[in-house]
Structure formats: C-alpha cells, structure tokens
Amino acid sequence: MWKLDHVVSASAVDVEERRLAEVLASAGYDVGKLTLNGLAQQVLAERAKATVMDIGIEPSNWPHFPLGNGGVEVRFQFSREEDQVNAKLALV
Secondary structure (H helix, E strand, O other): EEEEEEEEEEHHHHHHHHHHHHHHHHHHOHHHHOOHHHHHHHHHHHHHHHHHHHHOOOOEEOOOOOOOOOOOEEEEEOHHHHHHHHHHHHOO
16 A cells, blocks of 8 residues: 655645635625635545546545644555555646
8 A cells, every 4th residue: 555645735725715715605605604624625635636536546545634734634545656656746
C-alpha cells in the first residue's frame, strides 16, 4: 500500500468557505446561521480526489481530516507506487 498525505491550507479552506457562503446567500439562505468550515474542507477533499481521478488513478482509500490550523489533510492510499507518484505530481 502506497500512501500520500495531501494538505490543503487554511487559507484555501477560508476561500472555499466564502465561496460557499456567497452561493448559499444568493440562494436565499441566512449564512450567518450556518457553519461552513466542515463543508468547505469536504469540498476541497473531494476536489483533490477528482484531480487524482482525472488522470486515471483510483485511490484505494482517501479519508480526510481537519487540521488544528484550519486546513484539511487528505490521506490517499494507492495500490501501486506509480499511482502514488503520479497523484503527487497532479496535486502540486
């Protein structure tokens, strides 16, 4: 099993959180009552997975975890070393 830990910065999470707030506000939601950080982290984890899958690599597993600094870590697992190396290049 080949592993790759991909970290998304807190600033990227903040940007995504603001984007989600804008979209929800334009749809009529009172975003002041919503907590969007977890959703923003999940969206960015899904985006990282999509980036890897766009180059034809299917991760075996890819859980994501919030970091204490506001970022998110995606822990990919691959069955082949070549997939791990190519995924790392795609996520740069």
